[in-house]
Amino acid sequence: MTSLSTPRALDEKRAFSVSSEKRALGEPRGRLRLHVSRPTKGTTVVKMNGEVDLGTAPRLWEMLDQRLHGSGTTVIVNLSELDFFGVTGIRALERAQLLADETGTDLFIFAGECRSARRLLGLCEGGCLKVL
Template identity: 70%
Template sequence: MPAQPRVRQDGEGRLRLHVSRPAKGTAVVKVSGEVDLGTAPRLWQMLSERLHGHGAKLIVNLSELDFFGVAGFRVLERAQLLADERGTLLFIHPGECRSARRMLDLYDGDGLRTL
């Protein structure tokens, strides 16, 4: 039986995180609202928890974001390093979030995988 999805929201309601497990070994973190300097630590905490679990694949869905700042991008870079260390596949789905797409398009390093 699949685990119940969990929704977490920061104190000001600017960041909402929803975790689901569509298949064994796969977690999807849907991020909505805003990822900025104030909310990025909460995103890191969620991704870190998932990456320290036993899943083989983590998908970060940014398609419902209103804003994605540099602090959020740094969280994704850090998450990718941890995923590589743990042997977990990390995929980023920017969807139509223009700020996330722009940052990912400008990124010329190796490692971040987009869907």
């Protein structure tokens, strides 16, 4: 029987952990579809369908990062049509709020009827996120 204190056993354990993490990151539970519109001059709305989880949150962040570096003065993130919004989505929104503060952009979050988004945003109430 191999002891966990041997270097080889530790390497095997690390290899299993890393491959499990890569599998989890590479296989999102659901798809995320993003749609951007500009209803008025200076306003951008980012609307999405599907799920925001560990696998799809980086796409959300990339979209917000691009929009917050743009010329708009207001960005509204509409979560109302999501099936699921996970904790990693909150992290993406927090990063986006920090970037919005740096660029002088107003960032607003609309949870709508997405229960998981409303629940998580409720935990952030009074924090840095501006929830509509």
